[in-house]
Amino acid sequence: MKMTAASASSKLGERELVTLMALLMSLQAFGIDSMLPALGVMAEELGAAGNDRQYVISSYFLGAGLGAFFPGAFADKFGRRPVLFVGLASYIFLSLACAIVTDFWWLIGLRLIQGISCAGLSVVPAAIVRDHVGGDRMARLMSLIMMVFLVVPIVAPAIGQLILMVADWRVIFVAMAVMGLGVALWVWLRLPETLTEANEQDIQPITILRNMKEALAKRESVGYVIGSALVFGSLFGFLNSSQQLIAESFGAGDYFALIFGASIIGMVLANFLNSRIVEKYGARRVGHAALIGFLLVSVVQLWSARSEEQTLWEFVPLLSMSMACLGFVGANFGAIAMQPFQHIAGAASSIQTSIRMTTGAVMGALIGQAYDGTAGPLATAMVICSCLGLACILYSERGKLFRAPGEARRYMQMHKNY
Incomplete structure (x- = not known):
């Protein structure tokens, strides 16, 4: 018999739940x-030319997006734990496989497969949180999770750079496997099953398709999924081109890890602040304000990038402000998009994660490949993505932004069968 969400909560306290969900998601970020x-060293040793080095990143993103279609349905049938263990085992094994590869395109292929097989690590945590709570409280917990999760993007480049100082780049993949093993042991020992019998779904294809169709059919949700996918696509574009942009364009390769970490700190602070204010002001008010803020900062970044000689000290503060806005956007838009789907939390998380990751991966690859030695293509993409994202939110909200929490609940009740 499966545990209820209530009994799961009694074993796993809120702090431990937040930390463990963040670590599960952070395996993807660490990878x-x-x-x-190490992208430059990899490219040189394995014979990758020009911007091809970016495929080490974008192939993993694309695989994670494609693979995200499947774990939610299995998690709604067999439970959250089995799907997590499949993802963790794949993460460990394929990290070790990448460590011994000798051909660049074999590495890209393994990274694509790794992204597909480990997609459950991004999908299942949101379903587990939705098993426990919903609404603005879910947004608060997701903010706390993101705050812990974002410690990894801050320290991961530094870990990679430290490894390069004393060992081969392949040891980075070994470090991935070790981290995956540690998290797997924690899940095995402490995480109970949170899928209740009442919410268990059939694994029949017709059921899976019906649940996914339902997850995409609700107007109040789909705009937030596509809107956040577009906005985060610009973040993926930065990740793809960050090594070239910081190390080569601005000539700060020795300080890459420090600069990259500094750009993420704004996102950490935003999630901390969001966890304190979202239940008072509501996920919609905070998220909408953050998206508009992202658009305005992007316009300034574009103006700066089009100047004759943009400096690193102009680029990094603006990027950090953009990341801070994304910190508010991610947790709040994700919670709003998941709100109608407690009964099919796994399937909804799957399809939503897949759309975000696949869209982000494709857009990130396009933005990265447009790199021309300046921050211009990235800044242009940020402006375009934020405008399109705002249009998607206006669609879901029927043209009205900044709804108060009570008004938002009445809106969802009025349109729940739309």
């Missing part, structure tokens, strides 16, 4: 950000 300082 990307720890690679960044």
